[in-house]
Amino acid sequence: MPWPFDREYMQLALIAGLVVGACAPLVGTFLVQRRMSLMGDGIGHLAFAGVAGGLLVGTSPTWAALSVATLGALLVEQLRRRSGAQGDVALAVMFYGGIAAGVVLMGRSGAGSASVLSYLFGSILTVERSEVALVAALGLVIVVVVAVTHRGLFAMAVDEEWARVAGLPVAMLDTVFAVLTAVTVVTAMRVVGVLLVAALMVLPVAAAQVSAGSQRAILLVSSGIGMIAVVVGLGVARWLGLAPGGTIVLVAVAIFLAVTVIGWSRSPRHEPEHGNAGHAHLHGGHGH
Numbered sequence: 001m002p003w004p005f006d007r008e009y010m011q012l013a014l015i016a017g018l019v020v021g022a023c024a025p026l027v028g029t030f031l032v033q034r035r036m037s038l039m040g041d042g043i044g045h046l047a048f049a050g051v052a053g054g055l056l057v058g059t060s061p062t063w064a065a066l067s068v069a070t071l072g073a074l075l076v077e078q079l080r081r082r083s084g085a086q087g088d089v090a091l092a093v094m095f096y097g098g099i100a101a102g103v104v105l106m107g108r109s110g111a112g113s114a115s116v117l118s119y120l121f122g123s124i125l126t127v128e129r130s131e132v133a134l135v136a137a138l139g140l141v142i143v144v145v146v147a148v149t150h151r152g153l154f155a156m157a158v159d160e161e162w163a164r165v166a167g168l169p170v171a172m173l174d175t176v177f178a179v180l181t182a183v184t185v186v187t188a189m190r191v192v193g194v195l196l197v198a199a200l201m202v203l204p205v206a207a208a209q210v211s212a213g214s215q216r217a218i219l220l221v222s223s224g225i226g227m228i229a230v231v232v233g234l235g236v237a238r239w240l241g242l243a244p245g246g247t248i249v250l251v252a253v254a255i256f257l258a259v260t261v262i263g264w265s266r267s268p269r270h271e272p273e274h275g276n277a278g279h280a281h282l283h284g285g286h287g288h
Contacts, residue, residue, distance in 0.1 A: 004238040013124045013234055013244065016132045019139035020191045020200065021226035021248075025208070026146045027184040028201030029219055030177060032209070033157035039076070040201040042091060043185045044194035045098035046072035051119045051189075052105030061119070062134065065189060069182035072098065077178040122193035122245030124234075131190060138187040145180055146219075153177060154215050191230075192245040200226060203252040210263040225255055 005014050031039050047069040054064025076091055106116050118126070127135075146153075152173050155163040164170045188197045208222035233248030 004235045009125055010234065010238065012127050012129065012132050014231070016127050016135045017124055017191050017230035017234060017248070018227050019135050020188045021204075021228075021230035022223045023139045023142040024184055024188050024197070024201045025204040025222035025226045026142060026219055027180055028205045029208075029222055030153045030157060031181070032202060032205045033154065037202045038198060039181060040185055040198035041195075042076065042095035042098075043069050043073050043182055044189070044197045045095045045102070047098075047182070047185050047189060048102035048119060048194045049098045049105065051194075052102040052109060056105050056109040062131075062186065062189075066182065066186045069186055070179055073178040073182040074175065077174050081174070118193075119189060120193050120195050121243060122189070122191050122196065124191045124244050127190055135187055135190065138183055142180060142184055142187070145176065149173060149176055150215075150219070192248055196245055196249050199249045200229070200252060203249070203256050204229065207252075207256040207259045210259045225252070229255060 001011060005011055028037075028040065031037055047065040050065035050068030051061040053068065054061035057064075072094065076094060079091060079094070117123075152163070152168050155166070155168060156170060156173060160170060163173075184201065185194070185197050188200055192200050204222040204225035205218065207225050208218045212218040212221045229248050229252040233251040234244055236242065236251065237244040237247040
C-alpha cells in the first residue's frame with residue numbers, strides 16, 4: 001500500500017480502525033436518537049475497570065473489559081427503566097465508580113503508565129494480528145445485530161410506549177441494545193481509548209443528521225464519516241507524529257463542524273433543527 005500505510009503496523013491499524021469507524025456510528029445512531037449520547041462514555045468507564053481487573057488477575061484485559069462492560073450495560077439499562085427522574089444520578093454514580101475502580105485496580109496490578117494510557121486514549125499502532133481478528137469478529141457481530149434489529153430500535157427511539165403497544169419485544173430489544181453498546185465500546189477501546197470512544201460513536205452521527213434524509217441514510221453516511229475520520233486521522237498522525245486516537249477524533253470533530261457550517265450556509269433559515277431530523281423521519285416512517 002502507498003504511504004502512510006506502507007508498513008505492516010499501519011496496515012493492521014487501518015483494518016482495525018476501519019472496522020471501528022464503520023461500526024461505532026451504527027450503534028451511536030440509536031444512542032443519539034434515544035438521547036443517550038453519553039452512554040458510550042459511561043460504559044467506557046466500566047470497561048476500564050474491567051481492563052484493570054483483567055491485568056490484576058492475569059487474564060485477558062479485552063475479555064475482562066467485555067464481561068464487565070456487558071454486565072454494567074445491563075445494570076445501567078435496568079436503572080434507566082426503573083429509576084425514573086433519578087436515573088441520571090444513579091448512572092453517574094456507577095460511571096464514576098467505574099473509572100475510580102479502574103484507577104485503584106491499575107495501581108494494585110502494578111501496570112505502568114504506558115499501559116494505562118494505551119487503554120485510556122487508545123494504542124491503535126500497536127495492535128497485533130490476533131487483536132485485529134478479534135476486532136473484525138466483534139465488528140461483524142455488531143453489523144449483523146444492527147441489520148436484524150434496526151427497525152425495532154428506531155421504533156423505540158421514536159416512542160417506546162408506541163413500540164410496546166405495537167407488540168415489539170421492548171424489553172428484549174433494550175437488553176440487546178445494552179449488550180451491543182458494550183461490545184462496541186470494547187471493540188473501539190484499542191483504537192481511540194475508553195475516554196474518547198463516545199466521540200467516535202456520536203460525532204459521525206451528528207454530522208450525518210445534518211444532511212441525511214432517512215434513517216437508513218443516517219446509518220450509512222455516519223458509518224462512512226467514521227471510516228473517513230480513521231483514514232485521515234491515521235495519515236495525519238503519522239505525518240505529524242501525533243497520537244492517532246486523539247487525531248482520529250479531532251478529524252471527526254472537523255468533519256462535523258464543516259458539515260454544520262455548510263448546512264447553515266445552504267439553509268434559508270438558521271434553525272438548529274437538524275439534530276432532530278432523524279426523530280422526525282422516524283415518526284414519518286412509522287405513520288405517526
